[in-house]
Amino acid sequence: MWQALVPEEMQKADPGRRSFCLEEERGVDTLTRDQVQNSFTSPKEAMGLVPRVHLVRASRTVAEIRAMDGPQLEDAFVEALKICGGPFVARNKPVVAGLILDSHFDAKRKRVLGHAARGRYDPDGLSLAMFGSHLTYAWPRFMDEIPDCLLDTKPSGDSVDGRSCSPLWQTCAVGQRDFFYQVLTAFGAKTEQSRRVDDIAEWPMAFLGSCHGEKHAGCQRLWDRAWDVSVYGHLRDLLFLRASRPHFRVPGDKSTLFCLDPPVIEISGTFEKAVVTISSTTGIKHFSTEQGPWPSASFVKCSPGLWKAVLDKECIARSVHKTWGIKVLAGNGLETEVQNVWAHLHPATVFTLPGRRGITIEKKSVGPRGGAPVSGSTGWRAMLKKKDSGGKVVRATKLALHVGDALDGAMLYYSDGTFVTCGQPGKIPGGHQRRCIGLRKGVEIKCVAVTRMERSWWPLVGLRVWMGDGRGMGALNARHHGGKNTEFLVPGKGRRIVGLFGRHGGVGGLCSEFGIITAPEGVRLPEEVYDETKWEVVDGEEQVGDDRKREAEKEGKDGGRRAKRRKAEVSESCFEIGVS
Structure with a gap:
C-alpha cells in the first residue's frame, strides 16, 4: 500500500511517478487470498516474487522491552539489527521499517507498552522507522481486504488499543499512516507531519475509488489542504527525496535534478531602484511573498530557473514601511527565505577607483x-588583503568567527602575523561557539549568512561563511531563534568578496551590523584599496560632503558654487563617491 501511494503523491506534486524498492524473494505469493488458497493445491503456480520480511530476535526480555521508553526502544531495536547482521550492516546503508511484536495495551494503566513511533535517518549507516504492533489487528491481511478494513465501522474495543468508540477503519488508518510518517523520516524527509484526528479520512481516500453512504462519513468530504501538503507530506519533501535519495531515482533522470544547491535570492540596488532575482539550477517550483510592495512587484519568468522583478522608486517608497518577505522552493526541495527585502536596500556607497572609472567597490x-x-x-x-609595515600587500590566511548566544564579532589573521578585529578593539575573547576557517590561496568566500533578532534594536546573533571549495564554518543560532531571520549575503554576478565591514557596540558591546565588500571578478585592484589611510580619507569626504551641502543651502547659489569647487579639489586626492 505504501509503495503504491508514493508514486500517486509524486505524480500530484509533478516530480514524476516513482517509488522505493522493497527487498524481495521468491516464495509463495501471499498478497491475495486466492493465491494463498492455490498454494495448497498448486504450490508451483502460487510462487512468485514477494516482499521479504525478517524476524529479528531481540536480546532483551519482553518485560524489559515493555518497560522501555522511546529512545531506549530505538537503541534496543538498532542493537538487535546489528547483532542480526546480514542486510542490516551499516555499509549497506539499509532503510528498515520495523514492528515491535511485543507491544501490548495495558487496560488498567490505559497505556501502550513496548511501543514508540520513531524515525531516524543516517546517510552513512542504518536508517530505521520503528512502530508498535498493537494496531496491526485492524490492518488487511491480503489486498482483497483493503476495502473492508478501510470501511469497517465496528468499534475497535477498549481492551485492544485504548481508543474507545473508534471504528476499526480509523484504527487501521491511524496505524498505517503514522507508521508511514516514520518511514518518510527514515528516508530523510524533514517535515514534521501533522497528527490531526480529522484528517484520518484522507488515508482511506488514497486507496478507495469512492466512498458512499453513512458507512464511512469521514470520506464524504475532502480535507482542504494547503498547496504543498498531501497525505504523503509536503511538496518540499517529495522534491528533496527525488533529488537526494537513490531509492527514488529512475532511468532517464537528468543530472540537474540531483544538484543540492539551495535557491538564491539576490537583491541589488538602492531605494531609488532595485532588482530582485530568484535563481536555481534545478528550477523554481514555487515562491511565496509575505505582504509585498504596492503596486505589486511583477516577477518575470526569464527561464525555468530564473525569475526577476524590477522595483522603481514609487513602488519602493509606498511599501518600504512594510516587511516584505520572500520564500523560494527549488526543484530539489531546498528552500531559501529572505525575511525582509528592504533590509538589503540600505543606501550603499559605491566607490569608483581613481583612474579606473569602470571598477567599483560595493x-x-x-x-x-x-x-x-x-x-x-x-x-x-x-x-582580505592589507599593506604590512613595509608597504607590501599581504593576504588574510584565517578567519575566526566569534559566536556565542549572540555575535561577538570576527577576526582576520594575515600572513605577516598581524590581525584585524571585526568589531571591538583588540582580541575578541567571547563566543563559546568560536570557529576558525582557513582562507586558502585562490579560494574565495562565496557566501556570508547572518542571523538577527526580530527586535530592531537587538544585535546580531549568528554568523556563518562558505568558501568556494565547499567548506563552511560558523554558528547561525537559527534553530534557537526560529530559523526565519537568517539572511544570505552573496556577491552580485561577476563580483567577488574582498572585505568585510559592519558596526559594533551600543548593546552589550556586540555586533549590530555585518556585511561584505565586493569588487569585480578578474580585475586586479590597485594597492590604494588596501591602504587604511585612503579609506579614512573617503570616510572623511562623506562627512565633508554633508557639512558643505548644509553650508551651500545657507549661502545660496554662490555658496553652492564655492562648495562644489572645494569638493572638487579634495576629490583629486581620494576616491570619488557616487550613490548606486
Whole structure:
C-alpha cells in the first residue's frame, strides 16, 4: 500500500511517478487470498516474487522491552539489527521499517507498552522507522481486504488499543499512516507531519475509488489542504527525496535534478531602484511573498530557473514601511527565505577607483531592521588583503568567527602575523561557539549568512561563511531563534568578496551590523584599496560632503558654487563617491 501511494503523491506534486524498492524473494505469493488458497493445491503456480520480511530476535526480555521508553526502544531495536547482521550492516546503508511484536495495551494503566513511533535517518549507516504492533489487528491481511478494513465501522474495543468508540477503519488508518510518517523520516524527509484526528479520512481516500453512504462519513468530504501538503507530506519533501535519495531515482533522470544547491535570492540596488532575482539550477517550483510592495512587484519568468522583478522608486517608497518577505522552493526541495527585502536596500556607497572609472567597490550588509545604526555603535572595516609595515600587500590566511548566544564579532589573521578585529578593539575573547576557517590561496568566500533578532534594536546573533571549495564554518543560532531571520549575503554576478565591514557596540558591546565588500571578478585592484589611510580619507569626504551641502543651502547659489569647487579639489586626492 505504501509503495503504491508514493508514486500517486509524486505524480500530484509533478516530480514524476516513482517509488522505493522493497527487498524481495521468491516464495509463495501471499498478497491475495486466492493465491494463498492455490498454494495448497498448486504450490508451483502460487510462487512468485514477494516482499521479504525478517524476524529479528531481540536480546532483551519482553518485560524489559515493555518497560522501555522511546529512545531506549530505538537503541534496543538498532542493537538487535546489528547483532542480526546480514542486510542490516551499516555499509549497506539499509532503510528498515520495523514492528515491535511485543507491544501490548495495558487496560488498567490505559497505556501502550513496548511501543514508540520513531524515525531516524543516517546517510552513512542504518536508517530505521520503528512502530508498535498493537494496531496491526485492524490492518488487511491480503489486498482483497483493503476495502473492508478501510470501511469497517465496528468499534475497535477498549481492551485492544485504548481508543474507545473508534471504528476499526480509523484504527487501521491511524496505524498505517503514522507508521508511514516514520518511514518518510527514515528516508530523510524533514517535515514534521501533522497528527490531526480529522484528517484520518484522507488515508482511506488514497486507496478507495469512492466512498458512499453513512458507512464511512469521514470520506464524504475532502480535507482542504494547503498547496504543498498531501497525505504523503509536503511538496518540499517529495522534491528533496527525488533529488537526494537513490531509492527514488529512475532511468532517464537528468543530472540537474540531483544538484543540492539551495535557491538564491539576490537583491541589488538602492531605494531609488532595485532588482530582485530568484535563481536555481534545478528550477523554481514555487515562491511565496509575505505582504509585498504596492503596486505589486511583477516577477518575470526569464527561464525555468530564473525569475526577476524590477522595483522603481514609487513602488519602493509606498511599501518600504512594510516587511516584505520572500520564500523560494527549488526543484530539489531546498528552500531559501529572505525575511525582509528592504533590509538589503540600505543606501550603499559605491566607490569608483581613481583612474579606473569602470571598477567599483560595493557594500552589502545585514543590520537593524529599522535601517538606522544602533545608538552608540561604531563602524569597522577589514579587507582580505592589507599593506604590512613595509608597504607590501599581504593576504588574510584565517578567519575566526566569534559566536556565542549572540555575535561577538570576527577576526582576520594575515600572513605577516598581524590581525584585524571585526568589531571591538583588540582580541575578541567571547563566543563559546568560536570557529576558525582557513582562507586558502585562490579560494574565495562565496557566501556570508547572518542571523538577527526580530527586535530592531537587538544585535546580531549568528554568523556563518562558505568558501568556494565547499567548506563552511560558523554558528547561525537559527534553530534557537526560529530559523526565519537568517539572511544570505552573496556577491552580485561577476563580483567577488574582498572585505568585510559592519558596526559594533551600543548593546552589550556586540555586533549590530555585518556585511561584505565586493569588487569585480578578474580585475586586479590597485594597492590604494588596501591602504587604511585612503579609506579614512573617503570616510572623511562623506562627512565633508554633508557639512558643505548644509553650508551651500545657507549661502545660496554662490555658496553652492564655492562648495562644489572645494569638493572638487579634495576629490583629486581620494576616491570619488557616487550613490548606486
